[in-house]
Amino acid sequence: MSADTDTTNDNTPHSAHDAEGETRRDFMQLLASAFGVIGGALAAWPLINSLNPAKDTLALATVEVDISGIPKGEAKTIMWQGKPVFVRHRTEEEIKMAEAVEVQSLTDKQSDKERVQRPEWLITVGVCTHLGCVPVGQKMTDTRGDYGGWFCPCHGSHYDTSGRIRKGPAPKNLAIPPYEFINDTTIRIG
Amino acid sequence: MGHGPRDGFDNPIIEWVDSRLPIFTMMQKEYGVFPTPRNFNWFWNFGAIAMFMLITMIVTGIVLAMHYTADTKLAFDSVERITRDVNGGWLLRNLHMNGASFFFIAVYIHMFRGIYYGSYKGPRELLWILGVVIFLLMMATAFIGYVLPWGQMSLWGATVITNLFSAIPFVGEEYIMPLLLGGFSIDNATLTRFFALHYLLPFVIFAVVFLHIWALHVTGSNNPLGIEPKGPQDTLPFHPYYTMKDFFGMIVFMILYAWFVFYAPDALGHPDNYIPANPLVTPPHIVPEWYFLPFYAILRAITFNFNLFMLAGLGLLAVFMVEFIWRYKPKYLSGAQGILLLVAGGGLAVFGLLADFNQTWAIPMTASTDVPISAKFGGVLAMFGSIGLLVVLPWLDSHPIRSARFRPLFRVAVLVFTLSVFVLGYAGSQPSDKVYLSACLGDAQACEAIEHGNADHIEAGHEPTVLALDNTMIAQAFTALYFSFFLIILPLLSRFEKGRELPTSIHEAVLAKKQKAGA
Amino acid sequence: MFIRNVLTTLIIGLTSVSAAFASGGDGPAIPSQDWSFSGAFGTYDKAAMQRGYKIYREVCASCHAMKRVYFRNLEALGYNEAQIKNIAAEYTVINKEPNDEGDMFERPALPSDAFISPFANDNAAKYANGGALPPDLSLIVKARGNGSNYITGLLTGYEEHPPHGQEVADGQYWNTYFPGHKLSMAPPLMDGQVSYEDGTPETLDQYAHDVVQFLTWASDPHMEIRKSTGFKVIVFLLMFAGVMLSVKRKIWSDVH
Incomplete structure (x- = not known):
């Protein structure tokens, strides 16, 4: 999920403000990835667990x-x-x-x-x-x-x-x- | 796919694989840098959402299949065992049964977007047709899947729908039905083959989805403006812009889906399906799942036979339509001939319809035993025809402008069409003889008697005329609207609608909008 | 005939004779009860379920089977393992497999057995009940629209005398909430019929409430975990959506 490649024709100079934005974006991306991984794992569990012996x-x-x-x-x-x-x-x-x-x-x-x-x-x-x-x-x-x-x-x-x-x-x-x-x-x- | 020059990758393992099978190059090209119009709105999320639902259905379905038993004696019990005893089985079942509904919700919105923004128009006709094929396969899969729990609605829904095939002249009753059912009625043989097909079809859908996406990546996406991107300033790379946007939309959709799965798992189903199937007792009111209701209403709307007069009349009208509406200039016929055609065709069709309603007139060739298309078969043809029209939609609407944003009349037509689909859906859910509005004409006392349910006490000769607007009439009116949208309104609009001026490029339109918002 | 109808329709449009919406339903609306299990955080009332189970055992079970509920499931009502074993042992069942001599034999029921059906099969049940099959109650709440309220209404909705002008055949009973009103089931519950040990009032309304609590659980035994899991899932998804929205906005912020 690398989004740091600047793909637009944006020519504004990178100021300190932008750099701060970069870190925040990185953190949010990391957080989003964490949510995705945890959510995926939690969703996979009932699928797997259903294969264990049933109550009957x-x-x-x-x-x-x-x-x-x-x-x-x-x-x-x-x-x-x-x-x-x-x-x-x-x-x-x-x-x-x-x-x-x-x-x-x-x-x-x-x-x-x-x-x-x-x-x-x-x-x-x-x-x-x-x-x-x-x-x-x-x-x-x-x-x-x-x-x-x-x-x-x-x-x-x-x-x-x-x-x-x-x-x-x-x-x-x-x-x-x-x-x-x-x-x-x-x-x-x- | 993935041929041509490769840039290479830094990671040696990826590079090793990619130089032998350029799958990473392909992913990079088709999902990484793939140029995508920059002006998508939220409607463009639903393709990805539908894909997510398809995968959810396949994954939960495979696990459910491991616990399910396709046998009429055991099927209902095995489904109950899944919900009661299998670990987390209640969740898997709720995900799967509500997943079907949410898959359809996503696909219906996706289809609406396709129509509203003219995504079916050239060069994307095949892309659109592949989508209709997916829709048909989904309907088949969903219908067959609803049979598997073997409740009352499963059995009787399947009985009613498979009986449609008996309407096919000559071969339906005698050959196709037994072949389809593997017996004389819906029974064990039917259930086991339905299970096998229900497992198979999703993978067929997956394959067609692959073709659908392939076709999409050949033409590129349409967009809300309906004009093609002219260069890099009009597009964005698919990743991260649209991957992240799709992801966000997907999660919002999942919240709604989760709400149904956890808080209203049976709201979209029918209580009768919690009664085990009983071939001796029919439920009082059979309704299909909500996503079939508009088509079910169209099926039930055809309550009249098509006799030879009507078919001849409709044939003449069809010639008129092709010559004078679909073509920009009549090729073979003069205006006078056209009027003659219209009058003769319309007259014959109306006469045929009246002859069918008034069997006492005893007009030759109108008795219900010797009509070429019975009401039952007519209903089947109308239902499949209503979906078949989607296939030819790119040719029915030949207007050069795609997006409804620049076609005010088309926009109204699409919205009315959408409304008619909703009304048909409602009509499909109600009993055919339900009366919405009634009026009594004639003797006031007699009318009062009828209102109080004492119709027996009315004197002979004083019977009032009761006019009622019932569900069948609603269904018929909106079925007519549905068909005329495709067959009359779209061809007419293609000819006469002028449309608004299109922006010169996506980039400029986006900038103009931004400036307007900023000002 | 048809033309006449068309013409009269047009006339109506002009004169506008009384037009009325035909009502869709049949019979009075079913009153909604106050249930502990309704709502996003609803839970079953264990004491009510135990009382309801007692009513089922003493009254309903003489005609209605509950084949999909097992004695082991009674754990959810708050019984412990020993209690469940004792309850099960009060019943005898025919073992599924024959004994070593090839004969079928009866044995005390075990927690792993399903509730014992009052009749050997549906035909026996119909024969004993004047041709009407008492439905299995395991899924009855899910198998009826607005199930919990409907069944409460049904149990309390009997009228000794049908409304004026209506007649009820022998072996049938007038019920306000039953579709068609003529029901083959005699009023099953009346005040004071089942004795409660916990001091709960022994009234028809209370009985209906308790037995429906029990039947709702039987239809939907995973309701509590379903709702609590749902709450966690939705909270998780809401947070995820918030994070994704912020990521999306940030990424899109440099698009001009």
């Missing part, structure tokens, strides 16, 4: 799940924020297996205690941390991989009974969603 989407961000019907050794898959959540009712043996692991030997070093609130219930997001596939192993009859947890068929990641990555390309353990036990048979995820 956010309202479904928590789900309550009745877990009383899941027998030991079985698991249930729940839809939460468009993703599967694995709720696994672990057997004594599975809990022992999970707790016995030497934490330092793991890729993603987490003890089982850090990953569960109540040992018999393992709740994880059922999305492989490699490239987002859903691992198999929810049913007793499924292939559960070398460590008795889950096995991701896409690129062969093996998870153990605590949902930790043990073998394969996945970099991290299965994520733990925020959840709480409302009572012994109900959990709220999210």
Whole structure:
């Protein structure tokens, strides 16, 4: 926005008065540019923000799940924020297996205690941390991989009974969603 | 564009790009130093304002399209979800729906300026025609867009307007309607194609706007004096003089726009569009959006059929008009023949009209089943004709002086024409049978009875004559005025108006004005 | 006939017989109420909305759905999360998805559920209401011209006896402000019908005022933020316009 080029055929000499005018013009131009930039940014914000999750989407961000019907050794898959959540009712043996692991030997070093609130219930997001596939192993009859947890068929990641990555390309353990036990048979995820 | 010699730039990156694609040179030439008449008034702001509105509509529209669902079962809900649940969705929707109105406001003022100052005249005819094309595309886009929220007005407005195509003889009902609707009525297929077109057309508009501006930069701008700049003393570089002036005007316009968006978002819409579309119930009074009202009034003004007598009469009148009004000197016909033509044409047309009103006369070839142009089709032709006239405007008005400032008669004609467009707009918003003025002639008692709504009690043989000025008559009168402005008044003025003396140059006129103001 | 009309028109021009403007409207003008939400700085009255919601729940909701309002939206009425959860839990809804055995099942409503409709579908609603469909009230204020005042007028405008010479069929009621006056909805509210806990007078006028306050919010839940944002935007634009005018003037000052 340079307006200082004198484009008219004006031949009046530049007096001190004019110079003062110049500074004021520069200041007003700067101010106008500032208004333009700020106004543009403020106007752009609602356009961008509208792409964030809407209120109805956010309202479904928590789900309550009745877990009383899941027998030991079985698991249930729940839809939460468009993703599967694995709720696994672990057997004594599975809990022992999970707790016995030497934490330092793991890729993603987490003890089982850090990953569960109540040992018999393992709740994880059922999305492989490699490239987002859903691992198999929810049913007793499924292939559960070398460590008795889950096995991701896409690129062969093996998870153990605590949902930790043990073998394969996945970099991290299965994520733990925020959840709480409302009572012994109900959990709220999210 | 942008070819020819380059001056080069100091900034190495700009220079690198510009030497390969001279886009900066072009910007500099077309928007930087572009010589622009120095005497623009505020009317010249509205081109830039219309451009700003087009961009606003495209930007808000793209974001809205990300949330909208084009399905008759979901469309209304998805629009409500936008206003209720999407972050800032209420704002985007208000901006878009009021933006349509403000785009039209800007464009109508822009068009008025074009007519008033004769901007359509040579060498700017194509520039003007491209503008009319933009206007038509805007109307199509706005009409289709109004269908998308799938409220009652959406559905029924679309039903009424698409039914216009059924008036096209032979093919309308049977072939064009099903093709347009993708079904037997406005339904899901129609909604999805309308959505696709509503997304596409703005970009077509953008492309035509580009051509419009290109054509403008070939001829240069017209100006309030309507005389061409003769040299550098008559012009200013576009930047910073007009960039800053346009910017200021744009912000003032935005204040008005913002007032509607934030304080009266539904004032320009219709409450019925907040009722979900129902194909079984028609709203009592269907009205289009305000920007279509003058054309809607013209459509409804044609309540009579065009039978062969009328067409023959109008044909003879057209020959008369071409020969004696449009041409400066009659070429083929003598004066006596002209009078004969006028009398015969006028007589036939009036006779045809009377025969149509009085079907009981049973004149052959006037029954509404065997007229070549039915009232319905006539309305459609009149409506499209009213816009089509804008295309040929540069040739209807062949007066050498452009600006209304130097044509006092033309100036009055343009103002009356503008007024007639406003009256037509009002007529379009009212029910056709609305009575403005009525008078009762005859038995005084009977008249009183009618006034009190007890018409049943009037004795036989004492029925008074009730004369009423209703909305249809208003629409017809002003439709006639609208058409005669283009077809009669402008050609006549082109021949007979003398006009005032033009100033020798823009520079002198500006100086004279300044001195007058200073004195 | 036509010629005669033309001739008589001319005669009228000379004799000037009584000419009268035909009135456009139908029925009396709708009285304007004093609303907290009108004007550039208007806000909703939360207490009135809560009372209005109570009226909706106890009276209107037996026939009228409000499908576009969700329990979670009640936050705007001043309820907290726990209260909203309790209100929602008073209703049962049929879950959208079947259970593991493939059966549809009912569960208590959650804040993320929409208000529960009184009828399963429009046909059931019509059947139960003598053929007339009670409209959904979520958008009723926006869907009627001069909505808030009109609905207040409608709720308070019932006349036990229609004016002289007018008859009302069985199952219809005379209403001063309803277009056509014959309305299938029985007078829904009367003095003392809904009990208020905050000591507000339990009168028809008060009820109408409160329920309209609630319905206006339901139609236009973003009114407050819309107006306050608008004020900021316009102030910003006015300042911007002032600065731009000064820049423009300065630039143009050297043009002769």
